Amino acid sequence: MEWTDETIARLKALWQEGLSTAEIGRQIGITKNAVVGKAHRLSLPARPSPIRRQGAAKASAAKTTSDAGTSEEGKVAPQRVAKAGAPAQPEVDASPRIAKTTDIRAPDVVETGSAGVVVVTDAPVMVVEKVAKTESVVEASSHTEVAVVPGTIAHEEKPAPALRPKPVATSDDQRSTKTAPVNKPAASRSAFRSISSGLEPRRRGPSCCWPLGDPGTPEFHFCGATPLPGKPYCAEHAALAYVKLRDRRDNVA
DNA sequence: CCCTGATTCGC
DNA sequence: GCGAATCAGG
Numbered sequence: 001m002e003w004t005d006e007t008i009a010r011l012k013a014l015w016q017e018g019l020s021t022a023e024i025g026r027q028i029g030i031t032k033n034a035v036v037g038k039a040h041r042l043s044l045p046a047r048p049s050p051i052r053r054q055g056a057a058k059a060s061a062a063k064t065t066s067d068a069g070t071s072e073e074g075k076v077a078p079q080r081v082a083k084a085g086a087p088a089q090p091e092v093d094a095s096p097r098i099a100k101t102t103d104i105r106a107p108d109v110v111e112t113g114s115a116g117v118v119v120v121t122d123a124p125v126m127v128v129e130k131v132a133k134t135e136s137v138v139e140a141s142s143h144t145e146v147a148v149v150p151g152t153i154a155h156e157e158k159p160a161p162a163l164r165p166k167p168v169a170t171s172d173d174q175r176s177t178k179t180a181p182v183n184k185p186a187a188s189r190s191a192f193r194s195i196s197s198g199l200e201p202r203r204r205g206p207s208c209c210w211p212l213g214d215p216g217t218p219e220f221h222f223c224g225a226t227p228l229p230g231k232p233y234c235a236e237h238a239a240l241a242y243v244k245l246r247d248r249r250d251n252v253a
Numbered sequence: 254c255c256c257t258g259a260t261t262c263g264c
Numbered sequence: 265g266c267g268a269a270t271c272a273g274g
Contacts, residue, residue, distance in 0.1 A: 021258060036258060037267050049258045
């Protein structure tokens with residue numbers, strides 16, 4: 001694997017978004033092991049892990065960190081959990097993982113501002129709210145989009161468990177089986193950019209919130225194209241975002 | 254079984 | 265440094 005500056009940036013971005021390692025891997029086109037391995041090497045903040053290898057001395061050689069277990073001696077600090085400025089995730093799993101079994105997981109509308117606050121960066125939300133109030137038509141997926149992704153919160157902000165828009169089995173999440181390597185950043189980016197600018201410059205109304213560029217950089221922005229009804233993404237990005245769970249397995253580059 | 258993330262260790 | 269293999273919890 002060639003860890004270019006870009007792929008690393010993507011990894012970081014996705015990692016920060018709280019995507020699962022496997023998810024990240026799929027999007028970048030590598031295995032979750034590669035993702036985890038790299039993340040580890042980059043000292044990316046560990047995410048709430050379902051396990052903590054310690055009590056199990058059974059492994060090949062638990063030289064890792066002695067065995068905390070029973071002895072009350074040198075406490076093996078949680079070196080794993082609180083790495084670089086990481087918010088040391090509480091045990092409580094406020095983990096960001098959202099779309100689990102179902103599928104999809106897509107970049108979210110959030111961005112961590114310099115203030116460390118998570119900000120929903122687009123208008124759709126407001127629009128949605130209005131709609132909700134006035135019409136109450138709103139489908140489930142609509143208002144839930146507002147959800148903030150907990151994982152990205154830098155402080156003690158108590159995030160509400162993200163309510164991910166259940167993919168909603170509407171007519172549109174079929175996606176043909178196995179789509180190839182889920183995305184070629186370069187190509188897709190420019191493609192979508194032109195789409196969004198070319199089709200319509202709409203200033204109001206829902207817009208695709210697929211993130212483009214790396215969060216934290218000035219180039220970062222959202223697609224902005226007209227999203228599919230009931231979805232936060234435009235057709236193109238929805239195709240990337242919603243992938244059948246089953247399929248993802250083999251279409252991993 | 255499936256999922257998940259972390260560590261190990263040969264390359 | 266990389267990542268498959270492996271471990272391990274849910």
